[in-house]
Amino acid sequence: MSQATPVAKQVLVLGASSEAARAVKELLALGYKVLWVSGDELPSNGLDSPALAKYANCRLYALEGHVGRFVSHFLHQGQRLALSTSAIIVATGNERYFPAERYGLELSSLVWTTSQVKEQLKKPLPQSVLAFRDKRILLLLDWSGETSKELVSESFSLAGELCERCRSEVYFFYRDLTVDSPGWEQRTRELRDKGVVFCRYGEPEVTVGEAAVSISYLEGTVEGDLLVLPEAVRPRGDTAELAEILQVRLGEDGYFQELNIRKYRAGLSARKGIFFAGRCHMDCDASEAESDALQVVAAVDALLGQGALEPEEVIAYVDPSKCIRCLTCVRTCPHAAVQVVEYEDMDVVAARVDELACWGCGACASNCPVQAIEMVGQEMPAWVQGV
Amino acid sequence: MIVAERKPLSEIIAKVEGYNRLLIVGCNTCVAVCQAGGEKEVAMLAAALRLRFRDRQPAMEIIERSVERQCEEEFNQVLAEDIAHAEAVLSMACGVGVQTLVEQFPDAIVLPAVNTKFMGRPEERGVWSERCIGCGNCVLDKFGGICPITRCAKSLLNGPCGGSENGRCEVDPENLECAWQLIYDRLARLGQLDRLLEIEPPKDWSTARYGGPRKIVRKDMVL
Amino acid sequence: MREHPSVIVVGGGIAGLTAALNLAERGAHVTLVERDSVLGGNARTVCCKAIAGECQLCGGCLLGERLELIVSSPVELLLETSVARVERDNGGFLVYLEGAEKSSPLRAQAVILATGFDHVDAHTKGPYGYGILPSVTTGEEMERKIKEEGQGAYDALGLHKVAFIQCVGSRDEHVGRGYCSQVCCRYALRLARLLKARQPELEITIFKMDIQNSGRDFQKTWQAAQEEGIRIVAGLPAVIRRSSEEPRRATFVYDDILAGQIVQEDFDLVVLSVGMQPRRDAEQVAELFGINQDRYGFFAVGDDLISTIVPGVFVAGTCQAPRSMAEAAAHAQQAAEACYRYLQELAL
Amino acid sequence: MGDHQKIVVMACKHSAGEALRELQREGWALPDGVEWVELPCGGSLDELHILRAFEAGAAAVLVLACYHGACRSLDGSRWAEKRVQAIQEMLAEIGIEQDRLEFRNIAPTMPADLASWVEALHRRVLAPAGE
Structure with missing residues (x-):
């Protein structure tokens, strides 16, 4: 039973995020054939190779098969498209929004988001710089709730750029200064050296006037020309639908991957051969997301790199002649490894555990109402069979 | 399918206490699917009873069997010897299965081990709910495919009673949805709300249980 | 090949x-x-x-x-x-x-x-009295004790008030460690919740510079800790001394920045959240x-x-x-x- | 049957199993009469197997599964706990004390707890009979 099944070094990468691009690049370098698919436009960043097939604006509507032989069904320019791959990396990223309600503030000429500042800075000179030249800018972080690492990191970068390029006077307000990533403390120190003023608040009071904004905090009131608020991040709107198609569960907070220490950050989903990378499953900034993509590629290559897959030492086996097709195992399996199928050689319809997708957890066997599932490879004492 | 539930162990124990050779027979159809009386449940009940009577001398003998469909005599034929040997038969099938055994083996003492509840479906793993009471005259087409006879606690046919609140039924707000809310929502979805303007005449219950035990005879299938 | x-x-x-x-x-x-x-x-x-x-x-x-x-x-x-x-x-x-x-x-x-890495040696933070005061320990020691003795290692010690002091040897250029050790907020909050769950009447205070509450894994812990009544104070003590009333207890003065007051308080156990060093x-x-x-x-x-x-x-x-x-x-x-x-x- | 001379521990190999092996590396051994049944996951705990353990003469059964949220198969530890509760109800009707079936969550990093639970259970249910 434990025979190696040959698999193709072919991977589907879902999503148009920078971490998806990083995963694609790394897979190509390792000699994989890559299918890069996104519901949105794909970045045109020179990633071209005969081993890469790109499909933009493409919607996944069904997934069949298991690790080593997934078949993904897409709608692409009105056509149905079926793609076969051995593994899938989900790197769809997250979604940003401005939490106006949480802040109790509307965006205006005096209140900008970090993204707006970033966009402005990307504009051609002198426009980009003049918008902030010699202005006093109040950056207000973790106000009224959580702040993602991605936005803290971005705020650090913006504060530095505003100081250096625009000679802005930047006040950086925070409740708890987030520095828990390698090198971040150093970043804040460099910002201080550049002239950024860090101010800790307890409960800040924000006033948006006609021509100026002000923040009152522990040590007084600072008035500025512009208030910059970070946006918030949330799971992409299509996450739940995608999860259903991929047959993976979402965490309570709606991101991919339930917080499970045995899995999270390792990029492993509960389904063999499906991996999560970057911001679709973790709180991280763009560069950490790309690092995550690399470690996921390392996991993918550990799985497929030898060109063959072997089942776990313990796996579930359904005796098709005993199966009553009650679907209990199909509904119970946390790894989506069981399906009711036609056994062509035996001319019966019964549940079948995909031996490569099975983790050997035994939930199906212990739930089976007719004892039709055996855990092959598991040693049990004789009394289990009855005295 | 037919949905059943194992009787409380204490009740089963009281029933079988007087016997020393017991045959437990499960059914691998409906009651197996609803995890009340399949092979696994038979094994569990047998183990529990052996434990309960573990000090009895001589030891209680318990034979475990399961058949494909206990409501069919052909499938039960294999039980003949065991039934003859046993002092009592504990059937884990629905009431139909129990009575099939009784009719098929007139000398056997057959005891039910499950309570047969209703015809229903699994809503999710471990949750079953009633969908059909078998009234014998299906009206689902009129109500957007939702049965007011089964799912309305009062089997109302002309709209909800006054006890419908926030889509829940006053009889058991926690567990029951108001069928009429479901019907309304469904018809609204189909753009068929005008159907609700039709007055439904009193139902003819003669096709249901109230006409006595029912029987179907297919003339084309009987010689 | x-x-x-x-x-x-x-x-x-x-x-x-x-x-x-x-x-x-x-x-x-x-x-x-x-x-x-x-x-x-x-x-x-x-x-x-x-x-x-x-x-x-x-x-x-x-x-x-x-x-x-x-x-x-x-x-x-x-x-x-x-x-x-x-x-x-x-x-x-x-x-x-x-x-x-x-x-x-x-x-x-x-x-x-x-x-x-090596754990920061708490002795190097002399004014905190580690190694001298019996009631001053480190997060590392607490982990080790629980690992060796079991989850209930601190159950029967008669504790009423416990303090965790964050950033001991971290984020401190004066001791040559101007970096965040990443793990101390997480382990301190989690250890605090563990103690609190086992002894609900225990009063636990965490003295911090900035709580590093980012990461999806830690957000839940951070919120739960606050709901469970674990007190968080922005402000670190300069010196920890033996309590004059009860020699087995420790006492210190801290500046509660957000409350704007200076407070002296006694604790049965002070846990120094030591960080990492090369x-x-x-x-x-x-x-x-x-x-x-x-x-x-x-x-x-x-x-x-x-x-x-x-x-x-x-x-x-x-x-x-x-x-x-x-x-x-x-x-x-x-x-x-x-x-x-x-x-x-x-x-x- | 009837010679209540053993304790059966049904244990997830990922948590309890790892903890046991750490104990064994340190020289600890399971007390006499403790039978260790290793499961691939708490989710594979079968109610029937618990009953069969009692039938086979176990004086007590201890079920060990991961902490909820740490099960690599997501629900395994929750299944195990639910099943133990269901069997405890059955035991009450059968006339076996419910405390002869114990459920505990455990992590691989809890060898000390594992040893103390097993030893305590051993003292409680086996030692008196041996006196």
Whole structure:
């Protein structure tokens, strides 16, 4: 039973995020054939190779098969498209929004988001710089709730750029200064050296006037020309639908991957051969997301790199002649490894555990109402069979 | 399918206490699917009873069997010897299965081990709910495919009673949805709300249980 | 056909194990060198902080699985062995070992350094009275005690008030450690919740500079801790003394910045949340392999946080910067990827 | 049957199993009469197997599964706990004290707790009979 099944070094990468691009690049370098698919436009960043097939604006509507032989069904320019791959990396990223309600503030000429500042800075000179030249800018972080690492990191970068390029006077307000990533403390120190003023608040009071904004905090009131608020991040709107198609569960907070220490950050989903990378499953900034993509590629290559897959030492086996097709195992399996199928050689319809997708957890066997599932490879004492 | 539930162990124990050779027979159809009386449940009940009577001398003998469909005599034929040997038969099938055994083996003492509840479906793993009471005259087409006879606690046919609140039924707000809310929502979805303007005449219950035990005879299938 | 590339992984903690396993699964011949007589490194003394049946996602249990996998893997394990000398050899490395059963040097195309960290020695923070006051302990000691004695290690000690002091030896340029140790907020909050769950009447206060409450894994803990009545005070004490009323207790004065008042309070137990520092032998290791150290003594790397100035020498885990166990494992896997790519390019 | 001379521990190999092996590396051994049944996951705990353990003469059964949220198969530890509760109800009707079936969550990093639970259970249910 434990025979190696040959698999193709072919991977589907879902999503148009920078971490998806990083995963694609790394897979190509390792000699994989890559299918890069996104519901949105794909970045045109020179990633071209005969081993890469790109499909933009493409919607996944069904997934069949298991690790080593997934078949993904897409709608692409009105056509149905079926793609076969051995593994899938989900790197769809997250979604940003401005939490106006949480802040109790509307965006205006005096209140900008970090993204707006970033966009402005990307504009051609002198426009980009003049918008902030010699202005006093109040950056207000973790106000009224959580702040993602991605936005803290971005705020650090913006504060530095505003100081250096625009000679802005930047006040950086925070409740708890987030520095828990390698090198971040150093970043804040460099910002201080550049002239950024860090101010800790307890409960800040924000006033948006006609021509100026002000923040009152522990040590007084600072008035500025512009208030910059970070946006918030949330799971992409299509996450739940995608999860259903991929047959993976979402965490309570709606991101991919339930917080499970045995899995999270390792990029492993509960389904063999499906991996999560970057911001679709973790709180991280763009560069950490790309690092995550690399470690996921390392996991993918550990799985497929030898060109063959072997089942776990313990796996579930359904005796098709005993199966009553009650679907209990199909509904119970946390790894989506069981399906009711036609056994062509035996001319019966019964549940079948995909031996490569099975983790050997035994939930199906212990739930089976007719004892039709055996855990092959598991040693049990004789009394289990009855005295 | 037919949905059943194992009787409380204490009740089963009281029933079988007087016997020393017991045959437990499960059914691998409906009651197996609803995890009340399949092979696994038979094994569990047998183990529990052996434990309960573990000090009895001589030891209680318990034979475990399961058949494909206990409501069919052909499938039960294999039980003949065991039934003859046993002092009592504990059937884990629905009431139909129990009575099939009784009719098929007139000398056997057959005891039910499950309570047969209703015809229903699994809503999710471990949750079953009633969908059909078998009234014998299906009206689902009129109500957007939702049965007011089964799912309305009062089997109302002309709209909800006054006890419908926030889509829940006053009889058991926690567990029951108001069928009429479901019907309304469904018809609204189909753009068929005008159907609700039709007055439904009193139902003819003669096709249901109230006409006595029912029987179907297919003339084309009987010689 | 080329023979399998060989890699030496130095250090058998969570990072070293992770990198070694990944490379071995991908067909590399891996030798793991560990100076200790057992594998596991610092992770061995990390306790479980689960409460009321629920995992707190601390990552302490990530080690065991790897320890079991490594034994059945083809990775060659050399315990009680350290690197004595390194020579460049035909584009690769010739590594002379000390203490190994093997006396001949090992040849490898690449090396992954995963030598880990040392806990900050709380003695160096003299005014906190560690080692003098019986009621002052460290987070590391608390973890170790719970690991060794069980989840109830602190149940019967008659504690009423416990303080955790954050950033002891971290984020402090004066002691040469101007970096966040990443893990202390997480372990302190989780340990606090563990104590509180077992002894609900316990009054626990966490004295902090900034709570590092980012990361999806920690957000839940942070919120729950506050709901459970664990008090968070922005402000650190300067000195911890023996309480004049009860010599077994500790007392200190702190400036509650947000409340704007100066308070003196007694505690039965003061837990110093000590951070991470480079291993005391980091300098020797850096010298052996010809790599640089950063201003704090961690191994210096390029922008990828993996590559050193010596091609073929990569670093993984906490020898590069402080990291939690899960993060160290992730970093190590990333190092394995960089290393594997390097080997591939070498082969061409 | 009837010679209540053993305790059966049904244990997830990923948590309890790892903890046991750590104990064993340190020289600890399971007390006499403790039978260790290793499960691939708490989710594979079968109610029937618990009953069969009692039938086979176990004086007590201890079920050990991961902490909820740490099960690599997501629900395994929750299944195990639910099943133990269901069997405890059955035991009450059968006339076996419910405390002869124990459920505990455990992590691989809890060898000390594992040893103390097993030893305590051993003292409680086996030692008196041996006196």
